[in-house]
Amino acid sequence: MSTEPDRRRPRGVYSVGDDPDPRFSFANERTFLAWIRTALALMAAGVALEALEVPAESGPRMALVVGLTVLGGACSLAAYVRWARSERALRLSKPLPPPALAPLLAFGLVVAAAVITIVLVVD
Amino acid sequence: MIERTHDPGAQNERTSLAWTRTGLALLVASLLAGRFAAARLGPVAVVAGAIAAGTVVAVLYLARRRYRVGHTALHAGAALPDGRLPALVTMVVILLAVLELGYAVAR
Numbered sequence: 001m002s003t004e005p006d007r008r009r010p011r012g013v014y015s016v017g018d019d020p021d022p023r024f025s026f027a028n029e030r031t032f033l034a035w036i037r038t039a040l041a042l043m044a045a046g047v048a049l050e051a052l053e054v055p056a057e058s059g060p061r062m063a064l065v066v067g068l069t070v071l072g073g074a075c076s077l078a079a080y081v082r083w084a085r086s087e088r089a090l091r092l093s094k095p096l097p098p099p100a101l102a103p104l105l106a107f108g109l110v111v112a113a114a115v116i117t118i119v120l121v122v123d
Numbered sequence: 124m125i126e127r128t129h130d131p132g133a134q135n136e137r138t139s140l141a142w143t144r145t146g147l148a149l150l151v152a153s154l155l156a157g158r159f160a161a162a163r164l165g166p167v168a169v170v171a172g173a174i175a176a177g178t179v180v181a182v183l184y185l186a187r188r189r190y191r192v193g194h195t196a197l198h199a200g201a202a203l204p205d206g207r208l209p210a211l212v213t214m215v216v217i218l219l220a221v222l223e224l225g226y227a228v229a230r
Contacts (some may be wrong), residue, residue, distance in 0.1 A: 008205035016197040020165030022196060025203050032209055033138075033145040040152050040217055043223055050227050065227040079198055080213040084206060 017091025028086045035079035035101060042072035045085050055119040064115055071108045075101065135193040142186035149179040149215060156219050160226040171222050176216050182208065 001060045008014040019025075046068035055061050077100045156203060157172015189204045196203045 030141045033141040076216035
């Protein structure tokens, strides 16, 4: 057993509980990274819309691009919070926190798809 | 005594590959964001893109070290890496989101 003080961060995670089975920590980390790649895909969609000027009207387009970009940024923040809360739950052998990201993302994507469809149809 | 498998389910290796995938996606995103935003925002965007890209290169390097720490953790019961690198990744994505917002809003 190491007698060095634990300097792992964030303290909110590592100051409680015990090290869980490494498999779960690795899986938690891969899930975080998958959410980050999802956030990047959302932001790339926003850049693509803006660069290609789709839809042509700048008002709806800015709303879409800003919406997608903000959604991407929010996903990356939520990804970290989810990782930290899950790691803490693993350390305390408690149930994992309920998913908030996936329903939020699904809602955001439905809204974006609806806006794009409406704008393209109304054209 | 049965020695435990070196890397059950290739967890460490799969996680390392996930870091590589994510790092490469971040690198492409940083370069594209800087490239597009520079046309409308000028040098500020170039600097922001360069900071993001440079940070991602550091992340890719640190991810290799992370694999080695994970290896030691599985073999010698040492601690797994912590949340500092994930936090850095999140901050880079936020920076890119701000850059992209600037690009979208600028004329």
